[in-house]
Amino acid sequence: MKPPPFEYFSPTSVDECLTLLAEHGEDAKLLAGGQSLVPLMNLRLAAPEVLIDLNGVDELARIDRDDGELVIGAMTRHRDVASSELVREACPLLAEAAALIGYPAIRNRGTMGGSLSHADPAAELPCVTTTLDAEMVVVGPGGRRSIPARDFFAGHFTTVLEPSELLLEVRFPAHGGGPGWSFHEFSRKSGDFALVAVAVQLPGDGASAGLAIGVGGVGDRPWRADAAEGLLAGGQRGDELLQQAADAVGAQAREHGEGHADNDYRGHVAATLARRAFATALERTGR
């Protein structure tokens, strides 16, 4: 469990990072919190020849509000996201989910950008960004571009990021602070990766804009439970309808989970978590 040799750079600005990326291309990897990359290197499942350490790039660590959007820099630690007043106010779903990532030691090091770029289908943050239609702001040799979360994740541990690009920040839209929200996950032990996670954002009574249900842990990337969203779009929240919506989440999970040995089980858990998440979110809308 020792990594193969690599060259190490410690840039202090985004521009410097881009220059290094341009120079080393596919041989290089960005190092953020190291909580995924370093274990992979130690297991020799990843063998980058060059490491570009982002920890000295101060401009990447920030939590801000910009024109109603919540902006989180790529190098912001999970712990800071989980404990930020601003995040809790603007986007409580995100704060709730970030607190469920791993253990304190992991949250102290692991970063927003690292988790999203690593794209573990069971990770909390990809699920939340997908649910909230966050925008990933990336920068590369051609300048900046913005990618909707739903298009960012391309499969197991893969994103659409080019090797020459880096993730700069994530922008969460203003309605992310809707009155009903809830993140429910089930893992085999406290702090472990979720077997299944369900994120729910509910608008106030009757409204349909901003309704979102996201699922993680099932399939190769997080996804939106559109059938269930469709059922709830009319604004009704009766028990029977909520149960139908939960079942729809379960059914869609079974489709996405094709190939998991325990697909049926995961489908059942997804439906259960959805039902519970609806209940918590509704309670929070004050209904």
Place this chain on the structure above:
Amino acid sequence: MSETQAETQAATQQPKLLGARVTRVEDPRFLTGNGRYVDDIALPGMLHVAFVRSTMAHADITGVNVEAAASHPGVHAVVTGAEMAGEAKPITCDSLVPTWQATEYPALAHERVRFVGEAVAAVVADDRYIAEDASELVRVEYSAREPVASIEAAIRDGAPRLHDSWEDNFFVKRHFNGGDVEGAMAEADGVLELDLVSHRHSGIPLECRGCIADYNRGDNTLTLWTSTQIPHLVRTGLADVLEMPENSIRVIAPEVGGGYGIKGHLFPEEIAVAVLARKLGRAVKWIEDRREHLLACIHAREHHHRLQVAYKQDGTVTGIKALLYVDCGAYSVYPWTSTMDTGMALGILPGPYRIRNYECEAYSVTTNKCPLGPYRGVARPAACFSIERAMDEVAHAVGLDPFEVRRRNLVRDDEFPYESVTGLIYDSGSFHEALEKVCRDGDLEGMRRLQEEARAEGRYLGIGFSCYTEQTAHTTNEFIKRGVPIIFGYDTAIVRMDPSGTVLVHVSTHSHGQGHETTYAQVVADQLGIPLESVKVAFGDTAATPYGHGTFASRSAVLAGGASLRAAQKVAEMLVRFAAEHLEADPGDIELAQGKAFVRGSASRGVEIADLARWAYHRPEKLPDGMEPVLEAVSSYDADPGTGTFANAAHLVLVEVDPETGGVKLLRYAVTEDCGRMINPLIVDGQVHGGVAQGIGGALLEEFVYDENGQLLTTTFLDYLLPGATDIPKIEVTHLETLSPFTLEGIKGMGEGGAIGPGPAVASAVADALSPFGHVFVNELPLTPERVRKFVQQATGNAA
């Protein structure tokens, strides 16, 4: 009593340390990071090893190309199995049981691999990084054979054989028949057929294995620092396979970061590292990483049991027929052999219950998996799982409370010493009282109230218990019966007082979490009348300690504790003789206390023990005629009659099951345990806590999963889940003290027990929690959420 008499008594007596809740003297060292483990040791010019490990479960090695690796900068040697075979004999460990079939476990696989992770080649380099880089360049060519990846695959007709000279895939076949089982079955009111499965898991020490070998060409001596529980047995084993004189080998087990039985073996890697050091004339270090540990150290616990349980309508169990299979993996392990688990399970399955008719067939099976060895509890977790689940099922069948059914079957207090149907001698015990006490102390009534309230809210709480008796400190007679080649009888202690009056105790056991530095010191200080701080306990270096077996099988407190006590008594006699001469008193009147030797009843007539010690060595002319200037004694202790002493305990647990996700949460856990006289209740509590935590791991989380090709799927802690602090509830421990009639001071062992009870208790509680859905027989561990869901569905189906 007059005032002066009272004063005299206070001055000339010392409160006994034996039995006191003394805080552990070793802890400050650990807590301040001053423990010194193998990896903290660096020798001049030391090189580092990485092993190339088999990626195939079962294959012939058709070629090993080391050229690229050998020419990699910084590499000093690349050694293959073929070369190793010329330097060291394979590990063989043969049972004396007649049906035994032997294996040869080579230091590096040669010609054939038999499990994924088996070491195939070793790369020695300037550092571990380079060694790992170069190990990736070693090309091993395999010709695949059909893998045998489960008990079923191993025992079916026409199964491929792992070992060519064998007739089938059984290390050993055992059969026992006692009483009249057929009669019991015929006369029973009912017979239950129960299948039980405990999946493979293991003890996971914080510190993985590791060793350093250093060879001195000048005088042909080898020193091996290794993280082991059994330094002397490793030395003997090394001498055999390396064909070196044993007096030229020194094994040092420094601080060992947890063992749990897993580190009580001679390992192929230790042999390989020793050979490399001898070959290169340089010190060579190997530090196992976690992936290697999970792949290739020692696995445990994989048992399939099939029982037929005959019972009467009043809940008494009248007979049991058992068929046991244990998946022992690819090779027999040194010094235990692959017979341990079947032997132990066969013998102890009836547990603390009065079952007189019992027939058992037990098979140790070989498969293409990591070798199986002893882990805290050895076979008893599976045996206890079987008998305890059987008790619950009998209770269900006859419509009685499981507590009552246990009460009706437990061996009664007036039956001790009790000879079990399999010939085990239960020396003493408190089976009934322990069960009743754990229900009181753990508040069974309160648990039942909580359960009722929760059910009203639609939540599923369940209560479970388990009882067991734990054979501990079994020595000569028991090991002869088992047919192991080495009889782990005695252990030995040397007690040495130096000229300043402080004492160094050298023992043949090893402490790696058990707190021996405290407990043995308590025993010795009592005998010598000196403070605890004046006694230091040392172990682990074969050059300094007397020969003995090491620490395993819940034996150290009884055996090395007993040996320390006896050796200390001998030194005490020397001090008494010297003091009597000096004080002109009768030796029979001399008492040792508070650091002094007194004439009984006279506080003023005394002499400092430190003065006696100083004179003994520096003023020998003061010694009584014929007394040698040696305040030192060696003693060995075997706990006659060698059949062991049986501790017992009862566990009580309250769980909450989420029937929709299958999640299980432990809400409360209570243990009442009885290990005879406790040397130190604080340490006993700690041992129970640790054991229960490991037992909970095996009950809920830990499992090595192999696929049908024999690939291990759980090679990191991402997949092999261990319980963390937040997964373990507060464990309430209370004690009974039923003395052993067989041992010094009535002490019993207890190190393993905590790990035995949780599996059946948790399973029983989960079944109880699910009872509103219907009755279900929870028969498989660990209880992963998916399995619990399966049981929910079964319960619902059973009710329909």
